[in-house]
Structures are given as C-alpha cells and as structure tokens.
Amino acid sequence: MLFSSITFLYYFLPCVLIFYLISPKKLRNTVLLISSLVFYAWGEPGYVLLMAAGIMNGYISGMLTEKFRGRAASKAVLAVSSAVSIGMLAYFKYADFFIENFNAATGLSVPLLKIALPVGISFYTFQILSYVIDVYRGEAKAQRNPINLACYVSLFPQLIAGPIVRYSDIAQQLEQRTHTSEKTAEGIRRFILGLAKKVLIANALGELCGIYSESDEKSIVFSWMYAAAYSLQVYFDFSGYSDMAIGLGKLFGFDFMENFNYPYISKSITEFWRRWHISLGTWFRDYVYIPLGGNRVSKLRWLGNIFVVWLLTGFWHGAAWNFIIWGLYFAVFLVIEKLFLLEYLKKSKILSHIYVLFAVIISFVIFGASDINSAAECIRDMLGFGDIPLISAEQSYYLRSFGIILIIAVIGATEFPKKLVSGFEKTRYGKTVTAIAEPVFLGMLLLVSTAYLVDGSFNPFLYFRF
Amino acid sequence: MNGKNRNIIVIAVMAVLLFGMSLWSWMKGADEYSESERRILADFPGITADSVESGAFMQDFESYAMDQFPLRDKFRGLKSFSELSVFRKLDNNGLYPEDGYISKTEYPLNEEMLDYAAERFRYIYDNYLSDKDMNIYFSIVPDKNYYTAPETERLSLDYSAMIEKMREKTEYMAYIDITELLEKEDYYRTDTHWRQEKIIDIAEKLASEMGAVLESEYTVNELDNPFYGVYCGQLALLVEPDTIRYLTSETLEQCRVTSWSTGTEEESVLYNMEKAFGKDPYEMFLSGSEPLLTIENPNADTERELIIFRDSFASSLAPLLADGYSKITLVDIRYVRSSMLGNFIEFGNQDVLFLYSTLLLNNSMAMK
Known part of the structure; x- marks a missing residue:
C-alpha cells in the first residue's frame, strides 16, 4: 500500500488511528503489528511469510546472542543470523544479477530465477541485521517480546522505504512512548x-x-x-x-x-552524504565502515574501506551495474575530497x-x-x-x-x-x-x-x- | 496564540478533514456511471481467497476507492485548476482551455497508427472497390487543436506530415483538402466535434469535388438543452456549455434512415431527440455510434449513391450531403469488421468517400 493513495489516506489510516487510540497501552504494539501486516500484505500478500521468517531469525538470534554473550557461540549465532538475512536479500534481490553476469562471463545459459522483488526487503533486512548486531555488541538488550520485535521490523510507517531505524534508537520507545499534542x-x-x-x-x-x-x-x-x-x-x-x-x-x-x-x-560531496539518506549512511558507517577499521588504519586500507562501503551502498540501491558505478562514482569524489579537495572547496x-x-x-x-x-x-x-x-x-x-x-x-x-x-x-x-x-x-x-x-x-x- | 492551542487547532482541523472524508467514503453509496467522464465506475470488488492471494482484490479496491471518492468531479476540477492556474502547466491531461475553447493536445504523430489505418483502407479498396468503376475520395477532418495550437503555442500533430503520408498510402483516392474552410469557431467549445450549422461549406466543397449538387436551404434549429461536451467532463472545470444547433430542410424531412446496429434492418432518424437529451447530446446526429446505416432521399434528382467510411464527425455532416445523392451508406469500421462488409453492402458504381478525423487516424487501433 502506498501512503500517497486514497486507500491509505481515507480507509487504512483512519481505521488504524481509531483502533490504536482506543486500545489499552499494552495492546498498542499488537495493533501496530497487525496493521503493519495488513499494510504489507495489501501489496505483497505472498511475501508476508518471508518477512515473518526474517523476524523469527532476528528474534531467535537476538535471544541466543545475548545468552551466549562473551562466548564464541555468540559470534557464531551472529554469523549465522547475518548469513541468513544477507542470504535472503541476495536470493530475492540479487540472484538474477549474479546469474546474468555469470552467464556473460562463462558463456553458459543458467536460467534466470525471475523472482519478484519483495517490497521493502532491503529496509527490513537491514533493520533485522541492526537488531542482532546491537544485541551482540551489548548496545541493546534482546527483545523478549516477539510482538515488540515484529512491531519494530514491520512498523508500517517505515517498512517499505525507511528511514532505516536502528533497534538501539527505538528499543525504549517500543516499551514506552509518549503522545502529546505537540x-x-x-x-x-x-x-x-x-x-x-x-x-x-x-x-x-x-x-x-x-x-x-x-x-x-x-x-x-x-x-x-x-x-x-x-x-x-x-x-x-x-x-x-x-x-x-x-x-x-x-x-x-x-x-x-x-x-x-x-x-x-x-x-562538498562529503557534506552531501551527511545530508542525503542519512539513515543508510549511518547504517553503513556503524555496521561496515567502522568495523572495517574506518580511518584508523593505513591510508591504503582506509581508501579501500571507503570503496567497499560505497560499492555496497550502490549495490544496496539495486541489482544492476549502474548502481554499482553510481556508488563507486561517489567513492572517487569522497576520496579526492578527503585527500585534498575539501580545503579548496x-x-x-x-x-x-x-x-x-x-x-x-x-x-x-x-x-x-x-x-x-x-x-x-x-x-x-x-x-x-x-x-x-x-x-x-x-x-x-x-x-x-x-x-x-x-x-x-x-x-x-x-x-x-x-x-x-x-x-x-x-x-x-x-x-x-x-x-x-x-x-x-x-x-x-x-x-x-x-x-x-x-x-x-x-x-x-x-x-x-x- | 500559544503553541499548545496552535497544535490543537492543527490536530482538530486535520482530524475533521481526514475522518470526515473517510466516513463519507465509507458511507457513500457507489455510483454506477460518471457522466463527466462517460464511463462506468468501479464497484466494490468481491472478496475471495483467490482474489486476496493474487492481489486482484487490492488492485480492484484501489480503483473502487478512487472512482467512488466523494465529490470526485469537484476534486478532479481542483486538480485541473491547480495544474493550469497554480503550477501554470500548459495542459492538464493533454487538455487546455484557451479563449473559451477547450482543446486537446493530440501529440505526437503516431506513424504506426497511420500505417494501420492506411492498411485497413487498402484492405477495403482491394476487396470491394478496386475492380469496380467507382470514384474514391479521401478527406481528413482536422481536430480543433489544428486551429488553436498555433495561436497558443501548444503542441500539435505534424499535420502536413500526416496528410502527406496518408495521401502517399492512399494513392487510389482523390484527396479533398478541407482544412482551409475550417476555423476554431466551427467546433464546439467544450467538445471534440464540429458544429453542424458551421459546416455547410464543407459539405458543399466535398459535394462539388465529387460532382454532386447541393441545393437545399436549411432552417437552423436550436436544442433546448445545455451541451457539456466530452472535453468539459474530462477537464472537470466549470465552463459555459455549448448549444447544439441542427439543420432541417424539406429534403431532409423526406429522408428515410435505416440502421443495422442490431444486425437487422431498423428504421432510424437523422436527429435522435432521445439522445439529444441523453448522456452525450452530440449522439443526436444519426444516433451516435452506428456500424452501418443508410440515408435514402426519395426526392433526389439523381440515381447516384455514396458510401462514406467514417467516424463520428460524419454523423453531423452526412445529412448535409443527402441532397446530392439518392442514397448514402455510412460505414464505421470500428463497429463492423471490414471483412463482413460484402454481406451488407452491394458495391457497384457508388461514389466512395473516406472521411476521417486526425484524432482517429492517429489512434486507429479500433479499426477492424
């Protein structure tokens, strides 16, 4: 369902608001979860189960990561959970891109899968990843209430096009939030x-x-x-x-x-990316760039880190070469700016x-x-x-x-x-x-x-x- | 006003609008038909497990929600106003009002559609006309934009290219150019079509080129019903309606009209007064969309007959040619297959006129 549709504005939203307002506080996340599932199923009825599987992966992984915190098993759970999340994304979003390029490189004719892209998969997958990583790092407690976690992942306002909400930023609000006229x-x-x-x-x-x-x-x-x-x-x-x-x-x-x-x-392009799609930039900074060492490594590796992040940023936007080039294009500008251009600008x-x-x-x-x-x-x-x-x-x-x-x-x-x-x-x-x-x-x-x-x-x- | 009160007013105003329109949408009964758009509106879709699983229910509901929205035409009018007067767009959905006339920017030239129309004409020629001793004529009716676009620097078809191409592809017909005889005032202000009382000179020019003589004196009659043409409904803005005038004469009063719209011969009329007060008053001329009909003139001084392959522009023109022929057969190949024509028409030594508007030639996919 689109926000900019008569169905959303005059049928869905008023109903959700009424149910939300008349519900007791402890049931409000349940109302939001049910609403979000209806919202998602409206456009993608078949893929609700896929999202549910992603949520389950996050929920179980979060619990296990916390349980094994400080032990190797915690890292293993994180690795498996991340592999599942990224694997889902790779399969549903990138499989045909890889097959096409494999065919082009080898001359083979592996048939394409032609899978319809599940709406919002890039956004909710990143949120699930963020949750499990935050729990692994100890920046957030594992969410024991599956409804609250499902509500976080599937929350319809940001489900299909962001912003990508980090779990640690919203964990408190899932439990308790204020409603004021302001x-x-x-x-x-x-x-x-x-x-x-x-x-x-x-x-x-x-x-x-x-x-x-x-x-x-x-x-x-x-x-x-x-x-x-x-x-x-x-x-x-x-x-x-x-x-x-x-x-x-x-x-x-x-x-x-x-x-x-x-x-x-x-x-500057550096400033542009601090102002454009901030939630995505922040996500890649916190979960890719800094774990790779950020700028606290050798100059060559630092530049490499920038290229890796922007390669992934471009690829996140779509399974096509123009998106990859788009990402690397910005990497070139950012590197040049960081090396000397910023002073001149x-x-x-x-x-x-x-x-x-x-x-x-x-x-x-x-x-x-x-x-x-x-x-x-x-x-x-x-x-x-x-x-x-x-x-x-x-x-x-x-x-x-x-x-x-x-x-x-x-x-x-x-x-x-x-x-x-x-x-x-x-x-x-x-x-x-x-x-x-x-x-x-x-x-x-x-x-x-x-x-x-x-x-x-x-x-x-x-x-x-x- | 303090911040809290200001916030409360914002919430109150928006709540009234959102919940008010929402409640109205839920409570309002479904309309079957849009008079302004001349189409059937979407009804509430049936819910089945299959339709939900496939997403068909959701898609149909979206159509229903838009089609049945309260004050739909008023909202469409608001959109037109916003586009044309606030954002100063030069057209809204291709339509633009200028100097009281609403025109449509038919654009660009669709070569494939022209080829298809020419191919349909060739089919008719090859199968019914080529081996007969017939005079075949072709004339193109320019749409209103032909006259309004240059004045207002709007987009328009490359009419020269269209005429040139159609003439090249229909070399077996004699082309009759009527563009010089028309001006924008000859069209209804709110509709696609031309006004019958303004096209007597067009009928005379066509008749003259075909060697027929028209001598009738006409009486102009005015329909006591405001005519909001098709562009009026599409644009959804308040504009002054047109008045339909139609011509009568002693000859026309004697003419006998026969329709084959149901597959069998039925008596019809030149001016259908039921349709004059119906959804589209222009359909009063020869009863609107008809696959095949004839106008017989029992008082004709000649035995000559005319076959017109045509669109709706000919509905108001054909009666004006009746004076010069004993029988006029009108064929609309949008509603009857060209391959079936031999079953209904005996092709012999009639004159043949292909009379088509630029609008149909550029969108000829409906020709069969």
Missing part, C-alpha cells in the same frame, strides 16, 4: 508536507522525466532538463516519503531519525555549490538510467557531444509547461521556505498570522493532494524497487 501536530505537519512533496512535486517531475525517456528526439537543453528534474524528483519522492514516515511515527509516539537535511545546499561557496550540483546531477543520470549505455548517451548529450540541437519546439513547450514546478522544486529543495516562515514568525503579528494560516494551508495541501490522487490511477514510489 508531537501529534508535528506528525501531522510532517506527514502532510511529505504527501505534498510526493504528490504535487515529485510526481509532476516524474511526468517530465517520463516524457524524456519516451522521446526519441533529444537535445542539449532537454537532457539537462531531464537530469535536473530527475535529481529533484528522487529528492522530493524519497524525502517526501521519509517526511511521511517520520510524521506517521510521531502520530504513534515514535521518534525516527531524520533522513534528509537539504542535501542540495551542500558544498572551502575557498569559494559558489564554485563549491556548482561542483556539488554538477557531480550530483551527473550521478543521478547514472542512477536513473536503464543501463550504462543510456546513461553515457545522456551525459554525452548534456555535454553537447551528441550531435543534437540545443532545443526543439516540442522541448521548449515542456520547459514552459514544467517551468513553474521546476522553480518550486529548486526553491523547495533549499532552506529558503523554512527561513522565510521562521523569519516572518518573528515579526510583530507573524506568530498569530502563521498560527491561523497553518491549519488552512495544511488542509489545502491535503485536499489538493487528494485531488491529484483522485485524478490519477497509478502512483508508484521510486524507492519501492530498492
């Missing part, structure tokens, strides 16, 4: 803004990207328009989803970590912004391409080497038609709107005006987003495939 109102604000980011902006940009992809007639401006629109679409789609997830979490008393912090205002804000935007936009061309060749073609066209016109009449139409949404998206990707509102609130009547305008504005956003959903028939999230 938290609830903040949850509503985040959810509605996220919904609008997804429905009104990301989907419109997606329409433009779709036009580009289907068009045989390319031009330099059109290629740039696509690259910029796609970069913004991914941001508004994913950060909108994260806002909705964080907002829903607050409605149910949870505080999830932030996942985005205006990444497009970054002045501090000298000019404008140039450093241009550098980041150019590098990131190119990266998303690689990310969004169906294969390496089409990514290369698009980049070639953007750089003017494609023997194509500057712009055609058709593309000029699209530029005019999507011009306002592109401008809104660019401004919305910066801190400007937030600063504008907080600046206005500091004026004499600012607080009163915004207090009155806010519910009207949020109500309008909900109604307009609903209008778009009613008018549309298909509304997929980009990050579903991850």
Whole structure:
C-alpha cells in the first residue's frame, strides 16, 4: 500500500488511528503489528511469510546472542543470523544479477530465477541485521517480546522505504512512548508536507522525466532538463516519503531519525552524504565502515574501506551495474575530497555549490538510467557531444509547461521556505498570522493532494524497487 | 496564540478533514456511471481467497476507492485548476482551455497508427472497390487543436506530415483538402466535434469535388438543452456549455434512415431527440455510434449513391450531403469488421468517400 493513495489516506489510516487510540497501552504494539501486516500484505500478500521468517531469525538470534554473550557461540549465532538475512536479500534481490553476469562471463545459459522483488526487503533486512548486531555488541538488550520485535521490523510507517531505524534508537520507545499534542501536530505537519512533496512535486517531475525517456528526439537543453528534474524528483519522492514516515511515527509516539537535511545546499560531496539518506549512511558507517577499521588504519586500507562501503551502498540501491558505478562514482569524489579537495572547496561557496550540483546531477543520470549505455548517451548529450540541437519546439513547450514546478522544486529543495516562515514568525503579528494560516494551508495541501490522487490511477514510489 | 492551542487547532482541523472524508467514503453509496467522464465506475470488488492471494482484490479496491471518492468531479476540477492556474502547466491531461475553447493536445504523430489505418483502407479498396468503376475520395477532418495550437503555442500533430503520408498510402483516392474552410469557431467549445450549422461549406466543397449538387436551404434549429461536451467532463472545470444547433430542410424531412446496429434492418432518424437529451447530446446526429446505416432521399434528382467510411464527425455532416445523392451508406469500421462488409453492402458504381478525423487516424487501433 502506498501512503500517497486514497486507500491509505481515507480507509487504512483512519481505521488504524481509531483502533490504536482506543486500545489499552499494552495492546498498542499488537495493533501496530497487525496493521503493519495488513499494510504489507495489501501489496505483497505472498511475501508476508518471508518477512515473518526474517523476524523469527532476528528474534531467535537476538535471544541466543545475548545468552551466549562473551562466548564464541555468540559470534557464531551472529554469523549465522547475518548469513541468513544477507542470504535472503541476495536470493530475492540479487540472484538474477549474479546469474546474468555469470552467464556473460562463462558463456553458459543458467536460467534466470525471475523472482519478484519483495517490497521493502532491503529496509527490513537491514533493520533485522541492526537488531542482532546491537544485541551482540551489548548496545541493546534482546527483545523478549516477539510482538515488540515484529512491531519494530514491520512498523508500517517505515517498512517499505525507511528511514532505516536502528533497534538501539527505538528499543525504549517500543516499551514506552509518549503522545502529546505537540508531537501529534508535528506528525501531522510532517506527514502532510511529505504527501505534498510526493504528490504535487515529485510526481509532476516524474511526468517530465517520463516524457524524456519516451522521446526519441533529444537535445542539449532537454537532457539537462531531464537530469535536473530527475535529481529533484528522487529528492522530493524519497524525502517526501521519509517526511511521511517520520510524521506517521510521531502520530504513534515514535521518534525516527531524520533522513534528509537539504542535501542540495551542500558544498562538498562529503557534506552531501551527511545530508542525503542519512539513515543508510549511518547504517553503513556503524555496521561496515567502522568495523572495517574506518580511518584508523593505513591510508591504503582506509581508501579501500571507503570503496567497499560505497560499492555496497550502490549495490544496496539495486541489482544492476549502474548502481554499482553510481556508488563507486561517489567513492572517487569522497576520496579526492578527503585527500585534498575539501580545503579548496572551502575557498569559494559558489564554485563549491556548482561542483556539488554538477557531480550530483551527473550521478543521478547514472542512477536513473536503464543501463550504462543510456546513461553515457545522456551525459554525452548534456555535454553537447551528441550531435543534437540545443532545443526543439516540442522541448521548449515542456520547459514552459514544467517551468513553474521546476522553480518550486529548486526553491523547495533549499532552506529558503523554512527561513522565510521562521523569519516572518518573528515579526510583530507573524506568530498569530502563521498560527491561523497553518491549519488552512495544511488542509489545502491535503485536499489538493487528494485531488491529484483522485485524478490519477497509478502512483508508484521510486524507492519501492530498492 | 500559544503553541499548545496552535497544535490543537492543527490536530482538530486535520482530524475533521481526514475522518470526515473517510466516513463519507465509507458511507457513500457507489455510483454506477460518471457522466463527466462517460464511463462506468468501479464497484466494490468481491472478496475471495483467490482474489486476496493474487492481489486482484487490492488492485480492484484501489480503483473502487478512487472512482467512488466523494465529490470526485469537484476534486478532479481542483486538480485541473491547480495544474493550469497554480503550477501554470500548459495542459492538464493533454487538455487546455484557451479563449473559451477547450482543446486537446493530440501529440505526437503516431506513424504506426497511420500505417494501420492506411492498411485497413487498402484492405477495403482491394476487396470491394478496386475492380469496380467507382470514384474514391479521401478527406481528413482536422481536430480543433489544428486551429488553436498555433495561436497558443501548444503542441500539435505534424499535420502536413500526416496528410502527406496518408495521401502517399492512399494513392487510389482523390484527396479533398478541407482544412482551409475550417476555423476554431466551427467546433464546439467544450467538445471534440464540429458544429453542424458551421459546416455547410464543407459539405458543399466535398459535394462539388465529387460532382454532386447541393441545393437545399436549411432552417437552423436550436436544442433546448445545455451541451457539456466530452472535453468539459474530462477537464472537470466549470465552463459555459455549448448549444447544439441542427439543420432541417424539406429534403431532409423526406429522408428515410435505416440502421443495422442490431444486425437487422431498423428504421432510424437523422436527429435522435432521445439522445439529444441523453448522456452525450452530440449522439443526436444519426444516433451516435452506428456500424452501418443508410440515408435514402426519395426526392433526389439523381440515381447516384455514396458510401462514406467514417467516424463520428460524419454523423453531423452526412445529412448535409443527402441532397446530392439518392442514397448514402455510412460505414464505421470500428463497429463492423471490414471483412463482413460484402454481406451488407452491394458495391457497384457508388461514389466512395473516406472521411476521417486526425484524432482517429492517429489512434486507429479500433479499426477492424
């Protein structure tokens, strides 16, 4: 089920909220668990059992890891549990990728498995891994209540597209959490803004990207328009989803970590990745980079660690070479920055912004391409080497038609709107005006987003495939 | 206002909206048909173990939830307004209002569809016409966007390329160009079609090119029913309705119309007043979608007959050609297989006119 659907907004969510609010506190996790299973089964009825198997693996492993703590058996349990989790991910997400490449390398024709990718498997697998590792490290106690653990793994607000919530961050909240008017109102604000980011902006940009992809007639401006629109679409789609997830979490008393912090205002790629998909970056830092030794090793090994992490980061996003290249592409920038470039970037804000935007936009061309060749073609066209016109009449139409949404998206990707509102609130009547305008504005956003959903028939999230 | 009160107002407003719309959705009875979109709406899907396991129930429920949402047309209108007036998009789902006229950006040219249409025409020619002494004509009716797009810098088909390609592929027909005779005012503001009272010159041009003579004087009649055309419903914005006017004459009053829509011969009418007050008032012209019908003119000064292979644009035009022929046969190969035509029509020395709109040629997959 999608957050941005009539079914979720007006059928599922109100029912869950009512059941949650009328339930005694000790049953609230059970209500959330049942709701989450319905939510998941709505889109993937067959894969509920797979998720349940993953949860069981986590539950048993957590108990055993704790029981054998300090002994070799604890490490063995962790190894087996991790192998099971990673094995599930490898089988369901990467099997065909490995077979295809094996066939290409050997000339054999091993048949593909053609397994449908279980929605959210990358997210909930990482959460199960995080739980077992946290228990192994002693950073969290094993969860004895299977409902609480199942609730953590399957919690519908963050089940299918994150943020990836670390068990140690949420363990306390699973047992006891507070509900205040402040938290609830903040949850509503985040959810509605996220919904609008997804429905009104990301989907419109997606329409433009779709036009580009289907068009045989390319031009330099059109290629740039696509690259910029796609970069913004991914941001508004994913950060909108994260806002909705964080907002829903607050409605149910949870505080999830932030996942985005205006990444497009970054002045280096290092900073960009501190602001983009923060929960994934944090996960790889804590569970891969630091265990590999981080930067407290020889320079060569340190650089190697960076490449390993970014190879995995790229591969996590999808079972295709363009994702691997995308990850390694960032590894190259990060290494160069760490070795010497960061010092230079501090000298000019404008140039450093241009550098980041150019590098990131190119990266998303690689990310969004169906294969390496089409990514290369698009980049070639953007750089003017494609023997194509500057712009055609058709593309000029699209530029005019999507011009306002592109401008809104660019401004919305910066801190400007937030600063504008907080600046206005500091004026004499600012607080009163915004207090009155806010519910009207949020109500309008909900109604307009609903209008778009009613008018549309298909509304997929980009990050579903991850 | 302190922070707590502010939060409570936010929660209250959003709770009223969310739970209010939710309750309305649950309580509201299902509508069967959307007048504005002219389609059947999804009903609540049946639940079976198989449909749940396969996910079919969930998919159908999503369609049901969207189709049956309260104030659906108002919400669609809000979306149109937002797209066109707030985000300043140049079209909403391909439609755009300009100067009171709603047009559709039919785009781009679909070469495969043109090839398919030409192949269907060739089939008819090879099987029924080529060995007869028949004069065969072809004319393309431009859609409204032909006239509104250049004024407003919207996207439009490459009409020259379309006409050139169709002429090349139908070299056995004489092409009659009517584009110069039309302007946007000749179309309904809210609908795809042209206005009958504005196309007398088109009928005269076609007749003249085919060597027929039209002499009727027409009386313009006005339908006492606001006409909200198909674009109006699709755009879902409040616009002033059109008025349907239809032409009558002494000749037309004597004409006998016969329909074969049920497979057997049935008497029909030029102007169907039941349909004039139905879901799509344009269907008053020759009763709308008909696979095969004839208009016989008992007072004709000639024995000449005409066969028109056509789409809905011909429904309002064909009566205006009745004066020049003793019998006009209208064939819509979207509703009758071309291979079956020999069973219904005796091809001999009739004139033949292929009269198709750019809209259908560019989306010809329905031709059989």
